[in-house]
Amino acid sequence: MATRSIRMFYKLEGLFCVYKPPGVHWKLVRDQIETRLLQGVNSIPPQPLPHAVKFLAEPCRANAESTALTLSAVSVPVLAEHPLVSGPEFRQIKVGVGHRLDAFSSGVLVLGVGNGNKALNNLYRTRVTRDYTVEGEFGIATDDFSHTGRIVERSTYDHITQDKLERVLAMLQGANQKALLMYSNIDMQSQEAYELAAQGLLGPDGKSAPILTGLRCIRFQPPHFTLEVQCLNESQKYLRKVVHEIGLELRSTAACRAVRRTRDGPFALREALTRQHWTAADVRLAIQQYHVSKRQAKRCRAPSGGPSAEPNQIDANSASQQTEPDAETRVAP
Numbered sequence: 001m002a003t004r005s006i007r008m009f010y011k012l013e014g015l016f017c018v019y020k021p022p023g024v025h026w027k028l029v030r031d032q033i034e035t036r037l038l039q040g041v042n043s044i045p046p047q048p049l050p051h052a053v054k055f056l057a058e059p060c061r062a063n064a065e066s067t068a069l070t071l072s073a074v075s076v077p078v079l080a081e082h083p084l085v086s087g088p089e090f091r092q093i094k095v096g097v098g099h100r101l102d103a104f105s106s107g108v109l110v111l112g113v114g115n116g117n118k119a120l121n122n123l124y125r126t127r128v129t130r131d132y133t134v135e136g137e138f139g140i141a142t143d144d145f146s147h148t149g150r151i152v153e154r155s156t157y158d159h160i161t162q163d164k165l166e167r168v169l170a171m172l173q174g175a176n177q178k179a180l181l182m183y184s185n186i187d188m189q190s191q192e193a194y195e196l197a198a199q200g201l202l203g204p205d206g207k208s209a210p211i212l213t214g215l216r217c218i219r220f221q222p223p224h225f226t227l228e229v230q231c232l233n234e235s236q237k238y239l240r241k242v243v244h245e246i247g248l249e250l251r252s253t254a255a256c257r258a259v260r261r262t263r264d265g266p267f268a269l270r271e272a273l274t275r276q277h278w279t280a281a282d283v284r285l286a287i288q289q290y291h292v293s294k295r296q297a298k299r300c301r302a303p304s305g306g307p308s309a310e311p312n313q314i315d316a317n318s319a320s321q322q323t324e325p326d327a328e329t330r331v332a333p
Helices: 004-012 026-042 116-125 162-183 191-199 236-249 280-301
Strands: 014-020 051-059 069-077 095-097 106-113 130-138 140-142 151-154 211-221 224-232 254-264
Touching (some): 004 026, 014 026, 014 280, 026 095, 026 280, 162 211, 162 224
Parallel strands (some): 106 254
Antiparallel strands (some): 051 069, 211 224
């Protein structure tokens, strides 16, 4: 029979997302969440100790001077099952990390608990886009494209206008759209290409170079500006390099001040758990909400008279048993 701690752990299995603050490595975030989950699961009051029947030898009560012994059956608790003897029921919990964020960046970081790690494989295989807000600053260039790097060049930026910036963004987006078609390995004159494009499922076949599927300016206050980016197969270093290249196209220089992920596939920033909510109770609630939203989306996609047949859905129950090499996981108890 499953104990209370095991039943609690079953309710924690699934996917959820947290908000990773800047300046913190993703491994530290994972380790802290794992520690809090262990504390939450092991803090559940244990079940009453099982009892065993033992025969105890006692002196005969009929005659105090007699040395005869009598056997009596008594029920005693099995102390070997006591938590102070056996230790905590869970010593480690398998926690996996989805698309990672470097220490400089912040935003949505998807994690999986238990069998939810299998769903991280689908998250890697499906062509889901990720959204970022990228902040830049004109006038400086650094060795690592970020504002904290060593400054290698300074330049003027008074000639830059929002119209010029948007023209450069349109040029970059057009070049990336051509790359998207090239990496899709689909005949653009076919019916299949039309149907995939109409459903928004046209994307690279497997791994490819980073592709920007959307790029627009949402704030322009020279020397500072903010971009909204949708992309595939990206890294945060690549996004910082894009800011540097935008500065060069505008006959100036630019460095990245911040990279924040606002969406990773079905997980949005509004659903991310902040540091004070990295507890077993809040994680359990977030996983339950994810399962509810997934079932609702499946019912909305399902045609009348039949179940949904979405090929790229992220399902922890039907995910592949293979382990993604990029998904950092821990050993389960």
